[in-house]
Amino acid sequence: MEVKTVSMCRLVKGGDLNHHGTLFAGRGAEWFVEAGFIAAASLTSPESTVCVKIHGMVFTKPVRKGSLIRCESKVVLAGRTSLVAYVKIVLHPSEEFIVDGFLTFINVDHQGKPTPHGISMEAVSPEDIELQAKAKSL
Numbered sequence: 376m377e378v379k380t381v382s383m384c385r386l387v388k389g390g391d392l393n394h395h396g397t398l399f400a401g402r403g404a405e406w407f408v409e410a411g412f413i414a415a416a417s418l419t420s421p422e423s424t425v426c427v428k429i430h431g432m433v434f435t436k437p438v439r440k441g442s443l444i445r446c447e448s449k450v451v452l453a454g455r456t457s458l459v460a461y462v463k464i465v466l467h468p469s470e471e472f473i474v475d476g477f478l479t480f481i482n483v484d485h486q487g488k489p490t491p492h493g494i495s496m497e498a499v500s501p502e503d504i505e506l507q508a509k510a511k512s513l
Contacts, residue, residue, distance in 0.1 A: 376496055378503045380449045381414045384467055387442045398438035403464070403474065407432060410446035411460035411478035418450055418458065419492050423482050427457075430477040430513045443467040451503060452510035453496045456482050456489040459510040477510055 385406055393399040408426055416424040438444060445467040452459040463475040482492035498507040 376418070376453075376494060378449050378451060378496060378498055378500075379414075380447055381410070381417060382445055382447050383410055383413065384443055384445050387438055387440055387444065389440055392440055395437070396440065398434075398442075400434065403434065403438070404429070404432060406444075406446055407462050407464065407474065407476070408478060410448040410464075411462045412480065414448040414450050414460045414462075415458045415478075415480040418494055419482050423484070423490070423492075424458075425481050425483050425487075426478055427481050428479040430479065432474055432476040434474045435472060438466070438473060444473065449503075449506075450494075450496060451477075451498065451506040453492070453494045455491050458482070458492070458494065459513065461506045461510065477513055479513070 391402045446464050448460050448462045450458045451461045458480045460478050464473045481489050484490040498504045
């Protein structure tokens with residue numbers, strides 16, 4: 376299967392802010408995981424997809440109320456039962472980088488036990504090949 380990117384946008388509202396008046400890291404993490412989940416669950420199903428780990432998530436700049444952000448996510452590596460998604464968040468429409476990182480998801484059965492998903496990923500672009508190599512080193 377070829378790597379496909381999923382995008383979603385968010386408006387940063389007053390309820391998303393911390394005591395400094397910028398995006399609360401917890402809300403950013405929620406959106407980060409949600410973006411990765413959408414990429415992984417689009418290959419399996421929401422019912423069988425569980426997030427087990429966030430790998431590195433460092434915010435590079437504050438995000439103010441009223442900002443539009445875009446979350447781009449894609450599955451870059453498939454194991455027997457796992458999928459590793461890469462997520463990047465940028466300001467929209469300026470494309471200013473905010474945060475990126477990887478998430479590991481596990482495919483589970485109805486009892487919550489890991490089960491093979493039968494997916495294999497083929498990285499074609501130089502960017503995807505590099506992301507896949509980084510995901511393998513996690």
